[in-house]
Each structure stands twice: as C-alpha cells, then as structure tokens.
Amino acid sequence: MTHxxxxxxxxxxxxxxxxxxxxxxxGAVSANADGTLTWRGxxxxxxSPSFVAVHRQLPMVYAVGENAKTVQAYRRRGEFGxxxxxxxxxxxxxxxxxTVDPLGKFLIVACWGDGQVLLYDLADDGGIARxxxxxxxxxxxxxxxxxxxxxxxxxxxxxxxxxxLGHDLLRVWNRVPATGLALDHEVVLPKDTGPRHLVxxxxxxxxxxxxxSIEVFAARAAPSSGKFELVGQGPATSDGAKDGDSAAEIALxxxxxxxxxxxxxxxxxxxxxxxxxxxxxxxxxxxxxxSGGDWPRHHLVHGEWLRVAHExxxxxxxxxxxxxxxxxxxxxxxxxxxxxxxxxxxx
Numbered sequence: 001m002t003h004x005x006x007x008x009x010x011x012x013x014x015x016x017x018x019x020x021x022x023x024x025x026x027g028a029v030s031a032n033a034d035g036t037l038t039w040r041g042x043x044x045x046x047x048s049p050s051f052v053a054v055h056r057q058l059p060m061v062y063a064v065g066e067n068a069k070t071v072q073a074y075r076r077r078g079e080f081g082x083x084x085x086x087x088x089x090x091x092x093x094x095x096x097x098x099t100v101d102p103l104g105k106f107l108i109v110a111c112w113g114d115g116q117v118l119l120y121d122l123a124d125d126g127g128i129a130r131x132x133x134x135x136x137x138x139x140x141x142x143x144x145x146x147x148x149x150x151x152x153x154x155x156x157x158x159x160x161x162x163x164x165l166g167h168d169l170l171r172v173w174n175r176v177p178a179t180g181l182a183l184d185h186e187v188v189l190p191k192d193t194g195p196r197h198l199v200x201x202x203x204x205x206x207x208x209x210x211x212x213s214i215e216v217f218a219a220r221a222a223p224s225s226g227k228f229e230l231v232g233q234g235p236a237t238s239d240g241a242k243d244g245d246s247a248a249e250i251a252l253x254x255x256x257x258x259x260x261x262x263x264x265x266x267x268x269x270x271x272x273x274x275x276x277x278x279x280x281x282x283x284x285x286x287x288x289x290x291s292g293g294d295w296p297r298h299h300l301v302h303g304e305w306l307r308v309a310h311e312x313x314x315x316x317x318x319x320x321x322x323x324x325x326x327x328x329x330x331x332x333x334x335x336x337x338x339x340x341x342x343x344x345x346x347x
Contacts, residue, residue, distance in 0.1 A: 007031075009080060010300070011043065011052045011061060013342030015311065018067045019048035021339030022314055026052060026063055028080035029335065035305050035318050037335040044074055044082035050341045053100045053107070060085065060126035061346075062107055064095040071098055071109050071120065073128050085127050092116035099152045099160075106175065108152040108160060115147025117162050117171070119180045132180030139167045140188045150211075151197045156204060157221075159184060161228070165194035165211055170219060172228055185227045187219055197249050201274060202256050205231070205282055209250040209261050214241035216250065216261065216272065218282040231282065238285040242266040251301045258326030259283060260306060262296040269296065269308065269319075271326055292317035292331040300343040309340035316340055 008031040014023025025046040030038040049063035049072075059076035070088035077083050093113025100107055107120040107128070115137055121130040137147040148166030155161055160173040160181065170187040189195055194212030201207060206228065208217045218232035236247055245265035252259055252274070261270040269291050272283040291299075293310030300307045306319040306328050316335045319328035 008302070009040075009346040010037075010307070011054070011342075011344045011346055012309065012316070012337055012340045013050050013052045013063065013298075013344075014048070014337070015050060015066075015339040015341055016046070016048050019050070021048065021311075023048075023338035023340065025049060026061070026074070026082060027337060027340070029316070029337070031302070031305070031307075035320060036333040037307070037316060037318060039335060039337065040080045043080050044084070046072065051097045052342050052344045053098045054344055054347045055100055055104050055122075055126050056102055056347050057104045058126040062098050062100060064091060064098050064109060066094055066096055069093060069095055069111075069113075071095060071107065071118075071128070073126065075126070085125075089120060089128050089131055091118060097151045099154060101154050108154075108162070110149040110152050110162060112148050112150055112165075115149045115164065115166060117149050117152070117173075117181065119175065134173065134181040135183055137164050137167050137169060137171065140169060140186070141167070141191045143191070150195075153198050153200060153206070155200060155206070157226075161198060161206060163195040163198055163208065165196050168193050168195065170195060170198075170206075170208065170228065187228050187230060189217060189230070190233075193217075196247060199250055199252055199259075201252065203276065207250055207252075207259060207274075207282070209236055209247045211246050211248070214245055214247045214263060216259065216283050234283055235285060236261040236272070237263060237268065237270040238288050248296060249298045251299060253301055253321065253326055254303065258286075258321075260299060260301060262291065262299050262308065263288075264295045264297065267291045267294055267296060267310075269299065269306070269328060271328070273326070286325075287327060289328050292319070292334065297340070298342045300345065302345055307343055309337070309343050311339050311341055314338050314340070316343065
C-alpha cells in the first residue's frame with residue numbers, strides 16, 4: 001500500500017439548516033486508492049459545524065458551532081461515528097475556525113463575528129477543561145473597523161499565529177499555561193487586504209491568503225529578534241481577481257513546492273510555485289483552474305489528490321495533482337455532500 005490514501009477517512013464540516021445550509025452535521029468520507037470518495041454517513045449531527053480539527057494522539061475531534069457560538073469535543077466510536085464528549089463550551093460570535101495543538105494540550109478558536117481568540121485547555125483524555133479568552137485586537141489603521149479573527153496556526157516553534165481580516169493583522173502569541181495567550185507581537189498588513197487562512201512552509205515561512213485583495217503574503221521570523229516580518233506580497237492568481245471574488249483557503253503540496261489557493265466567485269483553484277527562502281519572492285503564480293463547482297470554501301491536499309469542498313453546489317470534487325508540475329488534472333470524481341465547509345483528514 002502506498003501513500004495513495006487507501007482507506008483514509010476524511011471529516012467534513014458543513015452548514016446546516018440553522019445557517020441556511022443543507023448539511024446534517026459532521027460528515028464521514030472514505031478516500032479510496034483510485035482517488036474516488038465514498039460517503040460513509042453523518043458522523044455526528046450538529047448545528048453548522050463549519051470547521052473541524054483532530055487530535056493527533058487521541059481519537060478526538062473538535063468542531064465549532066458557528067451560529068450556536070460554541071465549540072464541542074467528540075470521541076470516535078465505531079468505524080466513523082462521533083459522540084459528544086461533555087457539553088458544548090461557549091465561544092464567540094460566528095466561531096469559524098478551530099485548531100488543535102500538535103501536542104494535544106489546547107485548542108484555539110477564532111471568531112469572525114466579534115473578533116475573539118479563545119484558548120481551551122485540554123484534559124489528558126482530550127476533553128475540554130478550561131476556557132481562556134485572549135486580549136482583543138485594536139485596529140492598527142485607526143479606522144475603528146470591527147475585529148474579525150478568522151484562523152489560527154500553531155507554528156513550528158510552538159508559538160501561535162492568528163489572522164484578523166477585519167484589522168488586517170497577523171498576531172503572534174505565546175501560550176502561558178496559567179493564563180492562556182500572551183501577545184508576543186503583531187504584523188500589520190496593508191489596509192483592506194483581509195488576511196484569512198495561513199499555512200507554514202517547512203523552511204519556516206508563513207503564507208497567508210487575503211480574502212479581500214486576493215493575494216498571498218509571506219512572513220518570516222527575523223533571526224535576531226524572532227519577530228515575523230513581511231518578506232513577500234503578490235497576487236494569488238495568474239489572471240487577477242474578478243468582480244465578486246473572495247479568497248478562501250491556502251494549502252501546500254506534500255513536498256512544499258506548490259501552493260493552492262481557492263477563490264470563490266469565479267470558482268478557481270490557483271496554483272503557485274513556492275521558491276526557496278533565499279531566492280527572493282516566495283511565490284510565482286503558475287495558472288488558474290476551474291474548481292469544478294460553486295463556491296470553493298475549503299480544499300485539502302493529501303498525497304497526490306486535491307479535494308475541493310463546494311459550499312453552494314453541495315459537492316466535493318477531486319483532482320489528481322501532477323507531481324512534476326503541481327497542476328491539477330481532472331476532475332476525476334464528484335461526491336454529493338450538503339453545504340461542505342471543511343475537509344480534515346482523520347488522524
């Protein structure tokens with residue numbers, strides 16, 4: 001058996017009726033060796049679990065309830081079932097993203113509606129044990145715009161980076177076990193760019209896609225201070241942004257040579273080549289491709305496959321990635337799924 005995903009399980013987030021969607025909760029999908037997907041069923045009924053994360057050491061899954069303003073822990077049962085582990089914990093308005101610490105010590109939840117960033121300590125069994133709010137953001141552009149926290153990433157050095165697309169900020173935090181998150185420093189992006197999702201390359205560079213300006217920013221920690229600085233900025237697409245576009249997700253190929261950006265509106269996946277840190281501009285657009293559906297909310301690169309969750313056409317589309325060029329081929333499969341919003345490989 002190769003890395004071709006035989007018997008891999010994928011969790012799907014969704015919007016349900018409370019959010020105007022057609023999903024039923026957290027879905028379970030099997031990825032087959034030939035790249036096709038098989039719908040297994042609803043792993044857990046829930047109201048708009050729009051983003052999902054998995055514990056790397058324990059059979060635990062975590063999901064935000066975007067409209068319920070909660071985060072819920074689940075324990076795996078059977079082949080693909082999930083059962084609630086404890087009661088839901090309060091989050092903030094429009095809780096839209098959850099990240100699990102790779103060491104399994106805590107969760108980070110980002111809330112688009114009110115800008116809150118929340119840390120939740122995890123117990124030894126993976127259950128949620130404590131909620132610790134982080135300091136609120138203030139607009140560095142002094143325009144009194146609302147804060148819109150949108151995503152978080154645990155960095156290779158253990159610090160946490162969060163995006164605020166309302167304040168055009170990257171915020172870098174240290175976890176203090178007794179009190180939660182302590183702000184280390186901030187990186188200010190140009191006004192109205194809207195940093196949304198982010199990923200860290202193996203060379204340490206963090207790549208951030210901006211929802212409003214449809215760009216990718218590159219930030220790298222300075223050797224002397226450890227503080228992140230912007231080292232690159234460029235368009236996320238080859239053909240430019242179209243009217244009504246908004247960027248969504250950014251993901252890297254397994255070897256880190258290519259980045260993939262989803263653009264809603266014109267419904268494209270943009271492929272960019274990632275250049276080594278020593279060679280100047282970190283990214284070079286290679287081409288834009290139809291995502292294969294309507295409103296590519298999230299996508300997953302796993303092995304040789306690119307899988308795109310289309311919120312409005314209610315499907316997950318799969319492409320094969322050329323290992324040499326990084327370009328998608330296909331689509332080779334389309335799976336019907338109600339209002340999918342996230343795709344996460346089960347650990």
